[in-house]
Amino acid sequence: QVQLVESGGGSVQAGGSLRLSCAASGRTFGSYVMGWFRQAPGKEREFVAAIVWSGGSTYYADSVKGRFTFSRDNAKKTVYLQMNSLKPEDTAVYYCAAKYVDLMHSRESTYNYWGQGTQVTVSS
Numbered sequence: 001q002v003q004l005v006e007s008g009g010g011s012v013q014a015g016g017s018l019r020l021s022c023a024a025s026g027r028t029f030g031s032y033v034m035g036w037f038r039q040a041p042g043k044e045r046e047f048v049a050a051i052v053w054s055g056g057s058t059y060y061a062d063s064v065k066g067r068f069t070f071s072r073d074n075a076k077k078t079v080y081l082q083m084n085s086l087k088p089e090d091t092a093v094y095y096c097a098a099k100y101v102d103l104m105h106s107r108e109s110t111y112n113y114w115g116q117g118t119q120v121t122v123s124s
Helices: none
Strands: 002-006 011-015 019-024 035-038 047-054 059-062 069-075 078-083 092-099 118-123
Touching: 011 047, 019 035, 019 092, 019 118, 035 069, 047 069, 047 078, 059 069
Parallel strands: 011 118
Antiparallel strands: 002 019, 019 078, 035 047, 035 092, 047 059, 069 078, 092 118
């Protein structure tokens, strides 16, 4: 079993930055893929980014590429989503997720574990 706890959300003006954290506990993560998804009001949850725990390969949605950076700290079992140049359309609840299979990183249904979500609000 894996538990995920997000933190770091908040309110910021357009152009600003935030860093989200996701602390994981439970089973070891040698073969995990960690992902970030987000859900804006009235919209479906969408893929933001993913990282393969071993090796550190990263994947991003086109909408955040070049602005968001996904990183990990093995010792702390924590992943981070650095969000720069934020836009009002980035406003959403952001969810951390984890799975075992290193495939289909953008597909929500492939993730086994989810955090409770953290709100990010970007004002214009």
